[in-house]
Amino acid sequence: MRLELTINGVPRVFEVAPEALLLDVLRDAAGCKSVKRGCEAGDCGACTVLVDGRPLASCMLLAGQVAGRSITTVEGLGSPDRPHPLMTAMVEAGAVQCGFCIPGVILSAKALLDENPNPTAHDVHEALDGHLCRCTGYVKQIDAVLEAAARLRAGKEGAR
């Protein structure tokens, strides 16, 4: 089956099995290894990607369902040389322990900040609902999202 996806802004075409999961296409065909295979049941959040800006579980979507859509993974947000403020804040807050859950957490946080640049701690709790961190680093993740939000707001004001 021919499958067209825009991945991190780049239009791509794949030849995939019709029953392929979005998770498998992203990891194996597109090489986006930041997308983690966790529970494969939609529960853990490690495979979260943005589909047209909305955080969804890539293990719960057949790739064909999202044909033609725009997918964002953390590879599309930043790199070690040019990290996204959310990435920097996660590292500085000590929110990254084993790191397995962090790509998904960052993408859900990104979707939150796109919609609401000035979230409360409660908004962050809600946005990270369903992201399991087995290192239990939840508090620092929330601190990091709030810090990144503050920096992004300050950056916007500075640019004016």
Added chain:
Amino acid sequence: MTKLEGFAHPRSVEEALALLAGSPGDVRPIAGGTGLVPLADRRARVLIDLSRAGLEAVVLEGETLRLGATATLDAVARTRAVAEAGLDALAEAAGAAASRRLRRQITLGGNLVALYPWSDTVPALLALAATVRLRSADGSRAVAIDDFVARHPSKVLRPGELVVEIAVPRAAPHTGSAFLKFARSAVDYTLCDAAAWVRLDGGAIGEARVAVGGLRPLPARLAAAERMLSGSAPDPETLAAAAAAGAAEAEISADFRASVEYRRELCGVLVRRALETAVRRAVGRTP
């Protein structure tokens, strides 16, 4: 063994219905996909993705809230039209299912048609007397939610037919509703959920509808509880007695999560609390 060949992405209901009508039984619709994907059910040759068919709108039209079948539970929980319609039980049920991430994918129509014991929106739709609108290439028909659930969607839906809309009457003055759910964790499957709707008539309960889910086999109304409430005073003792009657009559089975006894206890508590909240809201909803 899969025989899936590909997907169709109809851009309108008419196009989706034409695809369904013109194909043999191995073509089937897919909404959010959260039920289908983990089952690895690939018996279909072609999956008709309904996500672009324009069925996601949620609008309040006069006295009726019209919810498109592919409205996501996240949208139902947050859309202003649901709040404006005063349908608290529906917003609460949609917002309580699974996790926020899965609620962006699970659709109201999918939650209803799949009809799992843990389809949290179904008790709310039962309590709120929803109507299910079905369409095929040949025409449309409306089925009351009680009938749709009791006969089971798989028996009600004819080949080539889709659920296109769920309509719920706007909350009238002196009515109130509430939904409560209990699960082992915020994102685990429902152990028990309860939805209540009441209409106050003078100082008494004129009419009540109570439905529970999560208990197995399927979400259902609690007729004995409803009979006790009708015509009674909405005082704590009456609500507690009705909840106890409801828990006694509920069909419950056990699984590895919880015993029958535990679920029955939960059921009584949740029904009582849902009734208390529904009554409080009915008192507050003045014309």
